[in-house]
Amino acid sequence: MTFKKRILCIGAGYVGGPTMAVIADKCPDVRVELVDINAERIAAWNSDDLPIYEPGLDEVVKRNRGKNLFFTTETDKGITESDIIFVSVNTPTKTFGQGAGLAADLQYWEKTARQILRASTSDKIVVEKSTLPVRTAEAMDRILNSNGSGPHFEVLSNPEFLAEGTAIEDLLDPDRVLIGGMNTDTGQKALDSLEDVYAAWVPRDRIIRTNVWSSELAKLVANAFLAQRVSSINAVSALCERTSADVNEVAHAIGRDSRIGSKFLKSSVGFGGSCFKKDILNLVYICRQHGLPEVADYWEQVVRMNEYQQDRFVGRMISEMFNTVAGKRIAVFGFAFKADTGDTRESPAIRVCRHLLEERAEVCITDPKALKNARYDLGQDTPGVTYEPDPYKAAEGAHAVAIMTEWSDFKSLDYKRIHDTMAKPAFIFDGRNILDHDKLFDLGFNVYPIGKAARTHH
Numbered sequence: 525m526t527f528k529k530r531i532l533c534i535g536a537g538y539v540g541g542p543t544m545a546v547i548a549d550k551c552p553d554v555r556v557e558l559v560d561i562n563a564e565r566i567a568a569w570n571s572d573d574l575p576i577y578e579p580g581l582d583e584v585v586k587r588n589r590g591k592n593l594f595f596t597t598e599t600d601k602g603i604t605e606s607d608i609i610f611v612s613v614n615t616p617t618k619t620f621g622q623g624a625g626l627a628a629d630l631q632y633w634e635k636t637a638r639q640i641l642r643a644s645t646s647d648k649i650v651v652e653k654s655t656l657p658v659r660t661a662e663a664m665d666r667i668l669n670s671n672g673s674g675p676h677f678e679v680l681s682n683p684e685f686l687a688e689g690t691a692i693e694d695l696l697d698p699d700r701v702l703i704g705g706m707n708t709d710t711g712q713k714a715l716d717s718l719e720d721v722y723a724a725w726v727p728r729d730r731i732i733r734t735n736v737w738s739s740e741l742a743k744l745v746a747n748a749f750l751a752q753r754v755s756s757i758n759a760v761s762a763l764c765e766r767t768s769a770d771v772n773e774v775a776h777a778i779g780r781d782s783r784i785g786s787k788f789l790k791s792s793v794g795f796g797g798s799c800f801k802k803d804i805l806n807l808v809y810i811c812r813q814h815g816l817p818e819v820a821d822y823w824e825q826v827v828r829m830n831e832y833q834q835d836r837f838v839g840r841m842i843s844e845m846f847n848t849v850a851g852k853r854i855a856v857f858g859f860a861f862k863a864d865t866g867d868t869r870e871s872p873a874i875r876v877c878r879h880l881l882e883e884r885a886e887v888c889i890t891d892p893k894a895l896k897n898a899r900y901d902l903g904q905d906t907p908g909v910t911y912e913p914d915p916y917k918a919a920e921g922a923h924a925v926a927i928m929t930e931w932s933d934f935k936s937l938d939y940k941r942i943h944d945t946m947a948k949p950a951f952i953f954d955g956r957n958i959l960d961h962d963k964l965f966d967l968g969f970n971v972y973p974i975g976k977a978a979r980t981h982h
């Protein structure tokens with residue numbers, strides 16, 4: 525079959541994989557290829573056991589794989605043969621040198637740009653899909669178009685707003701698609717070409733066109749605003765616990781104001797995920813670089829509040845359990861940074877478990893999808909940690925259960941059975957406010973929700 529367009533995506537991760545699978549599904553006349561330097565990951569994409577878990581992803585991949593959706597490690601060939609190249613490689617926070625701990629590490633991005641330059645024999649549209657600091661596209665444009673008379677490269681920014689766990693849903697029915705391009709004839713033509721891809725299933729009035737820098741900045745700011753809402757309600761939760769106000773009631777009451785809105789106001793043990801912290805710190809770094817320390821400090825506080833919330837959670841566990849958890853078994857229910865994903869990047873459970881281990885607790889972790897990643901994060905043979913797929917077994921002999929992820933599986937467990945096998949007094953610390961606290965109290969638990977008065981028997 526001859527295809528109308530050929531798309532290549534460099535980086536077959538959480539963003540590139542699902543996004544390209546949906547493009548292939550919705551655009552049967554477009555050939556979509558994903559490449560990755562990680563051969564194991566590519567092999568997994570070509571197998572029955574995909575490298576990431578997302579509801580609905582299996583069906584979309586299996587429906588299109590081998591027809592117009594391909595996974596390979598042949599990056600150079602893919603570059604040469606494509607018209608549009610999405611770059612979706614990782615952009616972690618720098619761990620060394622200038623900007624360490626804050627700025628984005630762009631080495632993978634720059635290597636990719638140079639590889640595109642080397643392998644290209646015709647004009648290309650290069651699309652930034654990874655979240656990048658503002659004005660990265662400009663740097664990319666300079667690297668790519670440094671060859672004078674060679675092929676022309678048009679750099680676009682097209683940040684992805686999908687959330688993990690709902691990636692396929694978000695891709696199929698996005699609030700908006702954002703694409704930024706240069707304000708030149710070739711820039712606008714490239715925007716038209718990318719817009720046409722999305723228009724196969726997204727109404728055109730939901731496709732926003734901006735200049736490249738607005739698009740790059742909008743992605744960082746969207747994540748900063750979302751994380752800020754979580755930190756704001758979590759700050760309020762601390763006050764609720766002191767005053768016997770109920771954070772859910774407060775959130776409900778303020779969320780009914782249409783200017784505030786009801787979404788993203790769930791108080792929790794803290795936000796995690798690969799994006800929020802990284803993007804905010806990136807924003808903080810950019811503000812400092814531009815001589816705006818007050819603006820930088822303002823946004824940095826969102827991350828500090830998130831760390832405070834996690835530390836406060838562990839602190840409360842220790843103080844309520846008679847000021848010591850040493851030698852006590854703690855069943856940690858959930859390790860993923862949110863439900864419906866196996867992803868544990870920046871999960872609050874990591875910080876909470878490390879803290880508990882420092883206090884010499886015996887931590888037993890259970891999670892329906894994230895045990896493999898949990899082992900990777902905390903170590904397979906780390907003293908004091910065990911991994912147990914069955915929550916009932918995890919809770920056997922435990923002094924406390926700590927809910928870290930809002931998996932629906934945890935809501936329907938038989939907590940009487942759990943209580944019966946636990947050490948007494950039995951404690952539950954519900955870091956996601958998902959359980960029926962009155963019922964647990966009646967079963968004999970001492971219950972500690974987030975942002976609500978504790979229910980205790982002593």
Ligand code: UDX
Nearest residue numbers: 684685686687688788789790792795796797799861862
């Ligand atoms: C986020 C953005 O939502 C998405 O648009 C962007 O593309 C990537 O970053 P993601 O990290 O997948 O997506 O998950 P999200 O649903 O936003 O949750 C992030 C964290 O905030 C999770 O740990 C979640 O549990 C927490 N959260 C979210 C709360 O604690 N309370 C809330 O009300 C909402």
Ligand code: ADP
Nearest residue numbers: 534535536537538539540560561562613614632
């Ligand atoms: P994201 O959540 O942004 O998708 P991931 O870490 O899940 O991030 O995915 C990024 C992918 O990019 C990884 O699978 C990584 O192996 C891949 N990658 C990084 N550098 C390159 C490169 N130069 N060429 C191809 N793939 C790359």
